[in-house]
Amino acid sequence: MDYFVGLNDPQQEAVRYLDGPLMIIAGAGSGKTKVLTTRIAHLIHKGIDPFQILALTFTNKAAREMKERVEKILDNNEARNLYIGTFHSVFARILRFEANHLGYPNNFTIYDSDDAKSVLKTIIHENNLDDKHYKPSLIYNRISSAKNQLISYIDYAKDFHFQQEDSINNRPMIASLFEFYVKRCFKNGAMDFDDLLYNMYILLKNLPDILNKYQHKFKYILIDEFQDTNPAQYEIIKLLSAVYKNICIVGDDAQSIYSFRGATIKNILQFKNDFSDVKVIKLEQNYRSTKSILHAANGVIIHNKIQIEKALWTENEEGEKIKLIKTKTDNEEGKLVSDTIAELKLRNHFRNRDFAILYRTNAQSRSFEESLRRLNIAYRIYGGISFYQRKEIKDFLSYLRVIVNPMDEENLKHIINYPVRGIGKTTIEKIIQFSNQENISFWESLSRIPEIGFRGMVKNNINEFVLMIKNLQAMLQKNNAYDIAMNMSKTTGLLKELFNDKSIEGVNRYDNIEELLNSIKEFTETQTDEGELQDKRLGSYLQQITLLTDADSDKEDQDVVKLMTIHAAKGLEFPCVFVVGLEEGLFPNIMATYNREDLEEERRLFYVAVTRAKLKLYLSHSNTRYHFGNLQQNDPSRFLDEIPENYIENSYASVNTWTTNVGKSIPKHNIKIPSSGVQSRMKSLEYPLTEFVLETNFIPDDPVKMKIGTEVEHQKFGFGRILNIEGSPSNLVATILFPNFGGEKKIILGYAKLRIIDNSKSKDIENNESIKRL
DNA sequence: TCGGAAATGTTTTTT
């Protein structure tokens, strides 16, 4: 067959080996997508019905691409019938169909993590617990991690490790909150992301008929990015593949970077033991990167202890050495990277789309945005707050969700008084009380207004609201998603409310809603594939929309520089890559430096970053960086030292701003008139040394006077004691213990706003020049 | 009960 042309031997073998368990260890850039798609095409060519092929990917985008590529190879419509999607979207589809077996409505709502946290917040308050101690996000993470290990709230309460941890942290109520949360979600007819996996497992595990049905439906199963699956996903896969055992997993343990989401590298290491006669094929030839880049990557990953043995190699050119960019500040880092992009465009005729800037945390995008904008270079940031998380979009979708599933109390409460219609807090409280008392849902209570005792305006307002929702619900059967959304936006006054807001943000919000309406229209009008549900209704729309991410709305052909986290860059490749912020504490992130497992994952993350590059790779780090509005000093990342020296070029630095005259170029007293916010933050601090006196003019002392042991005061951190001073005379760095502000901090004395408090407290007004300047 | 001011939290990564 001609689709074998261009495949190397192991790739061909991986495509041809159709029956029985197959594990493909596919190094970075080894053509694994090509193998997967060709394999699917080959299966279909061999007569396997596409309806019987299930392929699970990590992102919707990967799924879409895979389908397109199979279509291209086969050059017919057969690929349309494939079951390709993410774990979450495929399972959501199945659950939507089978929901009744679990006692859920078919139109169940999917809660994203914001929805889930907001439900948790309510529950925490209902239990009279402090949400400072029982932080919703923390509770959510605990519950999520339990569900990803298929641990129910009952098991959780008995689980030794969870209980021990909770008790050490003095949070004994988590198990109980877990129970409340699960029951509330169920009552609301809602599943969170983890439920899509957990409930899928329960469905298969507890209902043999259904298990049997899907086991036979999916005769051939393929799983991409297997190293990033969690135990729940793996157990489901084991169940589904138990009859035919035609399971093909593709993964690379060196690229496992999602353990924080419950993924475990154990799955890939365990696969060989869990299935018998596993065929293992390694794809070790890299087609993506230059020798320099690949060798550098290999040189780094070798520092990890836990890994499957493999030797990645390439026939590509040697290429240029990797370039190291050093800067003084984070802004300069942005500037230098942008300048380099501009220069490369000019000299080497690269286009914007050839560049990617990859960072560890979303917060790092700012300086690059600014500098790119200054040079008029088009860019796009991926991740961060996605379109669907915007307030106006959430409000809008809340309405649609309530129409589809009025049992969803969370969304119902969200919209009942928006736009304002005179149903206030106390009214809602009363309704909640009534529903608890009668053991009915919030929505059901709304139809029994006289019994609660509402009369007059309140009664009318509620009745009007209920009638409006009911009218919209009446459309559900006959009308498509767009018709209902359009109708809703008019009858609820939502569109009008936004239209009347003529502020810049208001106009923006209106535009966003328009865009959303357009996307709904598109959803109802596009011809779906036969394999998909031919379901243009609102419920179907809502279920898929929650599972979309930023990357999924990518307009492929835009000529823009791409900015994203390394996590988001997984699976992608770019001619020129900048990996930025390579500093201790940031990357490896401070949170990941406490044990070997986390550090190794961090190193794998770096490996992923490096292997995104095809031709040119730049690594940058900055001496100082703002964090929470404070200047911090960071050492270069240890990962930089791990790159073999002969592949990296150290000389690429902004020498003029870096090595020389650090002290001279910076004003000695970098004084800011304290903002009121800072003052009030100080007020709440208590420190035994001295009573804090509120001051409007905070004049720092000359750092020269500060010694180890000196007691100082910082505008934000409060009082502290200098534990250590190091560095060159022009660039002294002090380690200071701030008992009331999280302990030790490293502070550059040249920049710091510190006042000596054990000598004098004199308010020196003479230095006012620098105040005027600011 | 609303809007502005003050206080507080956030930054590790995401389906």
Add this chain to the structure above:
DNA sequence: ACATTTCCGA
């Protein structure tokens, strides 16, 4: 630094 939440006065 920025966003969100809470506080407070009219």
